[in-house]
Every structure is written in C-alpha cells, then in structure tokens.
Amino acid sequence: MSAFAESFHTAVALVLQADPVLLRTVALSLAVSATACAIAAGFGLAAGAWLAVIAFPGRRVLIAALNTLLALPSVVVGLVVYLLLSRSGPLGSWGILFTPSAMVIAQTLLVLPVVGALSRQLVADSLRDGGDQLRSMGARPFTAALLMLLHERWAVATILLTAFGRAVSEVGAVMIVGGNIDGVTRVITTTIALETSKGDLPLALALGLVLLAIVGAINGLIGIAQRAQGLPLAGAR
Amino acid sequence: MTPILSLDRAGVRFGAVTALRDVALQVHRGDFIALIGANGSGKTTLLQALHGLVPHTGTRVVDRRGAAQVMVFQRPFVLRLSVWNNLRLALWLAGVPAAERVTRATQALQHAGLSALRDRPARALSGGQQQRLALARAWAVRPDVLFLDEPTANLDPSAKKEIEAMLAAFAAEGMTLVMSTHNLGQAKRLATRVVYLDHGTIRADLPTARFFHEHLDARAELFLKGDLKWDV
Numbered sequence: 001m002s003a004f005a006e007s008f009h010t011a012v013a014l015v016l017q018a019d020p021v022l023l024r025t026v027a028l029s030l031a032v033s034a035t036a037c038a039i040a041a042g043f044g045l046a047a048g049a050w051l052a053v054i055a056f057p058g059r060r061v062l063i064a065a066l067n068t069l070l071a072l073p074s075v076v077v078g079l080v081v082y083l084l085l086s087r088s089g090p091l092g093s094w095g096i097l098f099t100p101s102a103m104v105i106a107q108t109l110l111v112l113p114v115v116g117a118l119s120r121q122l123v124a125d126s127l128r129d130g131g132d133q134l135r136s137m138g139a140r141p142f143t144a145a146l147l148m149l150l151h152e153r154w155a156v157a158t159i160l161l162t163a164f165g166r167a168v169s170e171v172g173a174v175m176i177v178g179g180n181i182d183g184v185t186r187v188i189t190t191t192i193a194l195e196t197s198k199g200d201l202p203l204a205l206a207l208g209l210v211l212l213a214i215v216g217a218i219n220g221l222i223g224i225a226q227r228a229q230g231l232p233l234a235g236a237r
Numbered sequence: 238m239t240p241i242l243s244l245d246r247a248g249v250r251f252g253a254v255t256a257l258r259d260v261a262l263q264v265h266r267g268d269f270i271a272l273i274g275a276n277g278s279g280k281t282t283l284l285q286a287l288h289g290l291v292p293h294t295g296t297r298v299v300d301r302r303g304a305a306q307v308m309v310f311q312r313p314f315v316l317r318l319s320v321w322n323n324l325r326l327a328l329w330l331a332g333v334p335a336a337e338r339v340t341r342a343t344q345a346l347q348h349a350g351l352s353a354l355r356d357r358p359a360r361a362l363s364g365g366q367q368q369r370l371a372l373a374r375a376w377a378v379r380p381d382v383l384f385l386d387e388p389t390a391n392l393d394p395s396a397k398k399e400i401e402a403m404l405a406a407f408a409a410e411g412m413t414l415v416m417s418t419h420n421l422g423q424a425k426r427l428a429t430r431v432v433y434l435d436h437g438t439i440r441a442d443l444p445t446a447r448f449f450h451e452h453l454d455a456r457a458e459l460f461l462k463g464d465l466k467w468d469v
Contacts, residue, residue, distance in 0.1 A: 130314035138330040
C-alpha cells in the first residue's frame with residue numbers, strides 16, 4: 001500500500017472513530033470562521049448595499065479599493081492584526097493576542113472585502129433589473145438595495161459560503177495571531193501545516209477531508225434550498 | 238380644470254440620444270391616456286418623466302391630488318417572495334398602516350383573481366399572472382395615477398383580455414391611468430385620450446374618438462396605417 005493510501009485509510013478511521021483531537025480542532029475552526037463570517041455578513045452586506053446606491057465623492061475609488069482587497073493576502077491581515085493587538089500595539093491593552101478572539105478579528109477583516117465587494121456588485125446588477133419598479137413603489141435607494149439582498153438571498157448565501165470557505169481554509173492570519181497553541185488556538189489549517197511538517201499525514205489528511213465535507217455539505221444545502229424555491233408552479237399557464 | 242400632473246418643456250437625453258424634446262402634457266383626474274408611437278418614439282421615457290423616474294429639463298408639477306403614483310412595467314418585476322408577501326411589501330413601501338395591509342392585500346388578490354395562488358412563489362407564475370400580480374400590487378396601494386408601460390406586450394389573447402378588463406375596472410373606479418401601447422385597438426377600447434409621439438415629440442393629443450377619426454399630420458397617418466418606416 002502506498003504512503004498516500006495508507007494515510008488516507010488512517011484518516012478515514014480517525015473520522016469514523018470521532019477522534020477527540022480531530023473533533024476539538026474542527027469545532028474551533030468552525031466556531032472561529034462562522035463567527036467571523038457572521039460579523040462580516042452584518043457589516044459587509046450593509047456596506048455593499050450602501051455602496052451600490054449612495055453617490056458620494058470618491059465612491060469609485062472606494063469600490064476599486066474594495067475590489068483590490070478581494071485578493072488581500074491572509075498573512076498581511078495577520079501581520080496587521082498582530083501589530084494592532086501586540087502588547088506595544090494600539091489595542092494591546094485588550095490582551096487578546098493568541099486567543100480565538102484575535103483569530104475572529106483577523107478572519108473578519110479577511111472576508112469583509114469579499115462580502116462587501118460581491119454584494120455590492122450583486123445589488124447593483126439586480127437594481128438594473130428591478131430598481132425602477134421598487135422606486136416606483138416608494139422604496140428609498142438604501143431600502144431598495146436591502147430588498148435586493150432579500151430578493152437575491154440565494155446568491156447572498158453563495159457569497160457567504162465563499163467567505164466562509166476563504167476564512168476556514170486560510171492559514172496565514174490565524175497562524176500569526178493565534179499562535180497555533182494546542183487546545184487553545186489550533187484550527188484545521190494550522191494543524192494540517194504542523195502535522196505535515198511533523199510527518200503525521202493521517203491527521204492532516206483527516207482534517208482536510210472534514211474541511212471538504214463541511215463546505216460540500218453547506219453547498220449542498222444551499223443547492224437544495226434553491227431548487228425548492230425554483231420549482232415550477234403546478235397548473236401555471 | 239387644474240391638472241393633477243403636468244410636464245412643461247420637458248426634455249430627456251441619454252448621452253447623445255434625445256429621447257424627449259420640449260414635451261408638454263397635462264394629466265387630469267380621471268383621464269385614461271394612451272401613449273402611442275413607433276418603437277423609440279419616447280413613450281416609455283415620457284412615462285418615466287411623468288412619474289419622476291428620470292432626470293429631465295423643463296418643469297414637472299404634481300398636484301396634491303396626484304401625489305400617489307405607481308408604475309407597472311412591461312416586464313413586471315416581482316420579488317422572489319410569495320404572491321402574498323409581494324403584495325404586503327408593496328403596501329409597506331407605500332406607507333399603508335399595518336392594520337390595513339391584510340385587508341387590502343386580500344382585496345387585491347380577489348380583484349386580480351389570484352386568491353388561489355396566494356402562497357405561490359411570485360416568480361413561478363406565468364407571464365399573464367405576474368402582470369396581474371403587478372396590477373394587483375399597484376391597485377392595492379390606491380394610487381392617484383397609475384402608469385403602465387405596454388402592460389399587455391408579450392401576453393396571449395386571453396391574458397390580454399384579462400388585463401384589459403382589470404384596467405377598465407380601475408378606470409371605472411376613477412383611477413387616473415397613463416398607458417403606453419402599440420395596440421391601437423386597445424387604445425380605442427380603453428383610453429379617453431390618445432397622445433401620439435414621434436421622435437420624442439408629441440405630434441397629437443386628442444380625445445380618443447377624434448384621434449381615430451380626424452385628419453392627423455402625415456406621419457401620424459402613416460403610423461396608423463402601419464406604413465411609417467423605421468428610418469424616416
């Protein structure tokens with residue numbers, strides 16, 4: 001049996017046996033990334049809707065900057081948050097460096113541009129189709145933009161899934177601000193990096209499989225919900 | 238009689254294209270105006286200018302009696318919500334008190350013959366049903382003026398008949414309607430006034446009976462005969 005097949009076999013066994021280390025690591029990963037995405041969703045969707053409809057000097061520059069931040073390297077975010085939260089930094093008094101809270105902040109900053117930029121584009125495109133109708137019905141611009149987020153909620157769900165995927169799969173930021181402390185800040189990606197460097201491939205592979213399964217399951221749920229919404233009307237002419 | 242809505246010397250440009258040029262139009266309470274003209278003559282732009290949806294030069298005066306306005310578009314836009322929630326949302330946007338919304342939405346569904354489809358996703362309705370929903374949504378808010386942009390375009394004869402019946406009922410209730418249409422028969426059947434547009438300019442504005450029986454200018458005559466060429 002090849003090394004890969006052997007590692008894969010052991011990884012599957014770890015998943016099936018619900019290995020405690022694996023479960024703890026997965027739980028922390030999900031908690032950190034889901035919290036970061038929830039915070040980014042709140043701010044990012046509102047900011048995206050606002051940017052889609054409100055005119056002000058410098059709006060185009062801000063949109064260009066936001067789009068540029070889509071490719072923001074996670075290590076840069078980690079570095080910036082590290083500098084802010086370190087003892088000598090402006091937020092050092094919070095004392096949260098190397099805690100899950102610091103990881104949430106870093107991942108929120110990482111995915112905020114994703115949610116903001118993609119939702120802005122989504123709202124702008126939707127308003128081209130139905131914006132006049134909503135204005136005609138009395139909707140103010142920001143209200144119309146928020147209604148478009150409701151209208152395109154499955155696309156919004158896809159954006160949030162994309163953001164979650166980016167958060168849960170990044171390693172640079174959480175490694176820097178979390179410190180990869182066993183049982184405290186060790187998440188899926190930092191564990192994979194560490195275990196691979198130690199040569200313990202089965203645990204790394206098992207975590208990789210779990211990561212894929214989580215994202216696949218969420219994607220599947222969104223697909224099912226979308227199909228349920230789009231069922232043709234029985235009896236429609 | 239004081240108009241409830243008027244445009245004076247209105248002009249609209251989209252880049253290098255002049256969509257409306259020096260247009261003056263007065264809408265009186267109870268009017269059912271049909272805007273007719275060739276494709277690109279400015280009918281939709283005139284509706285949007287009257288409704289205040291496009292920036293324009295000139296003046297637009299809205300009387301207090303004509304302040305509540307709604308437009309039904311050629312391709313109705315309905316939100317990905319149920320038929321019922323689309324109606325309730327329209328009432329909320331129009332500022333209708335919460336206590337009245339259920340009653341009004343129920344009445345609107347009955348008016349449009351959509352009661353059985355109340356919980357269906359609005360986007361799953363047929364084209365004719367979506368247009369009826371758009372009209373029900375507009376009727377529910379009791380607008381002073383209802384603008385309609387080719388409301389029966391792309392519908393089959395049966396759906397067209399249903400929509401026309403709804404519009405006739407709205408007019409009978411005293412609602413003021415301004416509708417663009419390519420259907421001259423529809424204009425004859427429904428409208429009290431016909432406004433003919435050509436290249437963004439109003440060429441005729443007459444009561445319906447006179448419009449179809451009097452001698453009009455040469456281009457309007459060509460349009461009515463179906464002989465107006467696209468490139469002239």
